[in-house]
Amino acid sequence: MELWILFGGFTLLMFMGMPIAFCLGISSLATVLYMGLPPVVVFQQINSGMNAFAMMAIPFFIFAGDLMIRGGIAARLIRFAASLVGHMRGGLGQVNVVASTLFGGISGSAVADASAIGGLMIPQMAARGYARDYAVNVTANSAIIALMIPPSNNMILYSIAAGGNVSIADLFTAGIIPGILLAAALMIAAYVVARRRGYPADPFPGLRAVGRYLVMAAPGILLIGIIFGGVRSGVFTATESSCIAVIYAFLVALLVYRELDWRGFVEAVQGAVRTTAMVLLVIGTAGAFGWLMALLQVQTATVHAINAISSDPLTVLLLINVALLILGTFMDMAPMIIICTPVLLPVVKAFGIDPVHFGVILILNAGIGLNTPPVGSVLFVSCAVGKITIREAMRTIWPFFGASVAVLLAVTYIPALSLWLPAVFR
Numbered sequence: 160m161e162l163w164i165l166f167g168g169f170t171l172l173m174f175m176g177m178p179i180a181f182c183l184g185i186s187s188l189a190t191v192l193y194m195g196l197p198p199v200v201v202f203q204q205i206n207s208g209m210n211a212f213a214m215m216a217i218p219f220f221i222f223a224g225d226l227m228i229r230g231g232i233a234a235r236l237i238r239f240a241a242s243l244v245g246h247m248r249g250g251l252g253q254v255n256v257v258a259s260t261l262f263g264g265i266s267g268s269a270v271a272d273a274s275a276i277g278g279l280m281i282p283q284m285a286a287r288g289y290a291r292d293y294a295v296n297v298t299a300n301s302a303i304i305a306l307m308i309p310p311s312n313n314m315i316l317y318s319i320a321a322g323g324n325v326s327i328a329d330l331f332t333a334g335i336i337p338g339i340l341l342a343a344a345l346m347i348a349a350y351v352v353a354r355r356r357g358y359p360a361d362p363f364p365g366l367r368a369v370g371r372y373l374v375m376a377a378p379g380i381l382l383i384g385i386i387f388g389g390v391r392s393g394v395f396t397a398t399e400s401s402c403i404a405v406i407y408a409f410l411v412a413l414l415v416y417r418e419l420d421w422r423g424f425v426e427a428v429q430g431a432v433r434t435t436a437m438v439l440l441v442i443g444t445a446g447a448f449g450w451l452m453a454l455l456q457v458q459t460a461t462v463h464a465i466n467a468i469s470s471d472p473l474t475v476l477l478l479i480n481v482a483l484l485i486l487g488t489f490m491d492m493a494p495m496i497i498i499c500t501p502v503l504l505p506v507v508k509a510f511g512i513d514p515v516h517f518g519v520i521l522i523l524n525a526g527i528g529l530n531t532p533p534v535g536s537v538l539f540v541s542c543a544v545g546k547i548t549i550r551e552a553m554r555t556i557w558p559f560f561g562a563s564v565a566v567l568l569a570v571t572y573i574p575a576l577s578l579w580l581p582a583v584f585r
Contacts, residue, residue, distance in 0.1 A: 161455055165190040169448070179491050180437075183444035190451055201447050208446020208497070209439050217312045217438060219401030222431035223408045224271040227262070229423035230412020232379040233275045236261045239369075239376035244346075246363040249353020251284045252293065253346055256301040260342045261376075263305025264383040265404070267312045269492075269529055270434075273302035273537045277544040285545075289358055292555045295545035299538045299552070300559040301345050303526035306492075307338030309387045310404070313492060313525070315397055316442070317518045320449075320500035325514045327397045328390050332584055333515045333577040337523065337570045344562035352558050378411045391584055438493055445497035453501060461502050472510040476571050479503060480524060484564075487528015491536060495525050512574075519570055519577040527563050530556065 168186035173179065188201045227233055240257035247253045255276060263272050277298040284294035306313050309331035318327045373380075386404055389395045395403065412419035465475055486495055499521065507517045529537040535549075542552050570576050 161190055164193050180440040180444045183448045187447040204447035204450045205443035209443040216315050216398040216401040218435035219405050220267045220312055221434050223404040224268055225427035225430045226408040228275040229427050231416040231418035233262055235376040236379055239372040242364050242369045242372045245361040248350050248360050249358040250361045252297045252349035255280045255297045256346050259301035260304050264308050267310040269302045269305045269537050272305040273540045277541050281545045291545045291547045292551050295541045295552050296556045296559050297349050299530050299541035302537050304338050304342050306522050306526040307334040313522050316496050320497050329515050329581040330518050332581040333519050336576050341566045344566050348558045348562040378415050382407055441493045445494040449501050475510050483524035488531045492525040516574045516577045523567050
């Protein structure tokens with residue numbers, strides 16, 4: 160009965176349209192009351208869920224991303240990407256993917272990526288004759304690259320949900336090849352759709368222009384190397400790197416590009432505070448929900464249930480992928496990671512699957528879920544920026560969705576794509 164109250168209450172409240180944090184918190188409180196435990200336990204677990212030192216990296220990376228948007232860094236990354244791949248068929252679509260990859264390597268947030276790159280690219284693409292559904296779908300799907308490459312906020316979240324037993328440095332490194340593979344797959348999809356629709360390609364501006372735009376974008380690109388190199392080498396932790404990212408982004412925006420004024424700084428602070436408050440509330444309530452699942456031995460029951468279906472690791476991974484893709488359609492990314500990690504990590508460990516490899520699989524699954532209604536936050540942001548409905552975007556999203564799923568299957572069944580690079584750096 161406790162499980163029925165916990166999961167049934169959560170599902171019912173979610174389908175009623177209640178914010179996900181309240182769904183998690185109320186269903187947890189109802190379960191605790193039914194079990195006769197003191198209600199204060201729920202609030203203690205919410206506090207415990209948010210009270211992790213590594214969690215401090217998330218608000219700082221969010222703040223750094225806001226500073227970059229308002230400080231001109233994102234615009235210069237787009238210009239460099241345009242000079243590099245704008246001459247390909249559907250040039251602005253290719254620019255969108257490359258710019259999202261570069262910006263994602265700085266912000267670590269898919270929503271920030273969709274907002275920043277979409278806000279700059281979608282109006283340009285519409286003005287150049289690209290259909291808005293194409294512009295929105297390229298933006299939304301390329302934004303999830305930010306989840307795979309350092310400094311991915313969700314890699315940090317997965318490490319925390321795994322009890323801190325999975326190295327953030329290894330996760331950052333493991334996501335690089337899958338992230339690049341995802342970018343390549345989306346560029347192919349963008350090319351195929353652009354060719355079918357007859358979209359143009361810009362002339363190649365020449366190597367001199369590429370070099371000039373590279374120099375202009377270099378301060379922003381350098382931050383990628385600072386964050387990854389510092390964390391990977393052990394010079395500083397992921398939390399310390401997030402603070403360095405804020406200071407670096409502030410100095411570049413203020414002193415190098417000179418585009419950050421007082422009003423922009425205040426807006427960046429307010430935006431970071433709002434986003435951080437929402438994220439931490441979800442993380443805290445998901446922590447209480449996860450504690451109850453552990454208390455009710457959901458993980459053990461899940462292992463037994465999957466063992467009863469199959470003992471083949473390949474089949475188990477397929478079942479997990481299907482389940483995660485379905486969950487991603489109605490659960491946002493942060494609670495999905497917090498809830499699913501303690502349940503599924505013991506399962507994959509029991510079948511000999513590396514926790515780092517599973518982390519990449521989980522995050523890519525959750526990223527794809529960000530582009531599927533009814534809870535696809537990245538798709539919502541992209542549609543809002545592009546001024547089209549979710550229905551219009553969903554009609555033509557399938558080539559990009561297919562490219563993402565193809566990469567998911569490759570990452571799932573070729574562990575070396577995730578595990579080779581961390582092994583090289585050890």
